[in-house]
Amino acid sequence: MSFSEIDIHRLVDGELPPARAAEVAAWVAADAARSAQAEAYRHQRALLHERYDALLAEATPAAMAETVRAGTVTSRASKRAANQSHFFRVAGIALLAGACTAGGWFGHARLSGGAAPDTLTAMSHRAAIAHVVYSPEVRHPVEVAGSDEAHLVRWLSARLATPVRAPALGPQGYQLVGGRLLPGEDRPVAQFMYQNAAGKRLTLYVSTLTPGASGSRETAFRFERYRNVNTFYWVENTRGYALSGDLAREELMPVARTVYDQLMKTAPEASAPPAQPVQPAKGQP
């Protein structure tokens, strides 16, 4: 009777017919090293199940099941369904933008050319729009995933020309999904996205402000509601922050407080200059 190492694997994996399995089991049991090997392989299997089987009990994300079910109805109907959901999403953003415009500040500040626009309110508006645009994304919510946090933070710090960081919101139940670079009013801004176990997403919008410019002074928390998006925003250390989420003000408040506290504690030295604003061409208003 001949045996080899691979028989230990076959035994552990149930690849052997019963008679052969009994022979191999006896051969394995006769030697401490072989027994330890078989035991180690079984232990690995147990660890893997223990670690990943929770996924089997998790509810299937609706988008996945929809992908399958929509793909099997007639193609025309599925296309229509896709178009509709696209339409509603776009319409939602348009309505949001419209609601803000109707609120007065946007059109007023831009068109009248009178008083300086309320920089901060404008920032919170852009943050809310960015939240609405990116947070429903299933496949491309961020440009750089949170698993690459060190790179994400370095990249965004380089592009904003000031150190930024993603606060840790684990104790609040939110994990970092990742982040992306966005155009702000006249310079790059950063968006970090978080998600909790229920799939609820928050976005933190970080923009730099020119020191001394109006609106760059530190502020208390402010709050705005744009349709179903609640946003807390504030200025600290010539940076504007806006935390947006589709959740109640009382739920968002403690998270905003945590973000504020964490970013305060690690406030970088004021030596880093903010990003230079893009200079508009001569002759433009």
Add this chain to the structure above:
Amino acid sequence: MSIDQEALVALIPRLRRYARALTGERFRADDLVQDTLERAISKWALWRPGTDLRAWTFTIMHNVFVNQVKRSVLAAESLDPEAGMEVEDSGASADTLAQLSGINSALQRLPDEQREVLLLVTLEGFSYDEAAHTLGLPIGTVMSRLARARARLAALLEGTVGSGTQGAVQVQLKAVK
């Protein structure tokens, strides 16, 4: 066309489990599953009813995964090879957490092709034959990869293999202006 979409829906939890173990990360895993389902839907016509839907779907996931890895390798070479960051999400009780997150980080340090074989056989319970069929490999290759994966994983779990720096490339972040 005979289509059993509910059978595919019923496979989603297993696809998610495998994808999580394969990528080590929640968001990447669900991305992989979503891409796999879309690909499967677009290729429904190629599935022969009566054959193993599970193996067929896992083959698609394998192909999608390999393509994603290729793409991310290209991306990493061109600008940001900060490899080795892993996200652990804690779904386990405190006493087992260290060991369980240990299994995930150890697993992610295996070469992709070894990790695939190990997971199909041990986590998904594929026979060697099914794994070979799913991955398009000779059965001998499946067995040798399995043996190497287990030896390496055992060494990683015992801490006898240097962790973290294996294969890591340190490159300064390039200016992107």
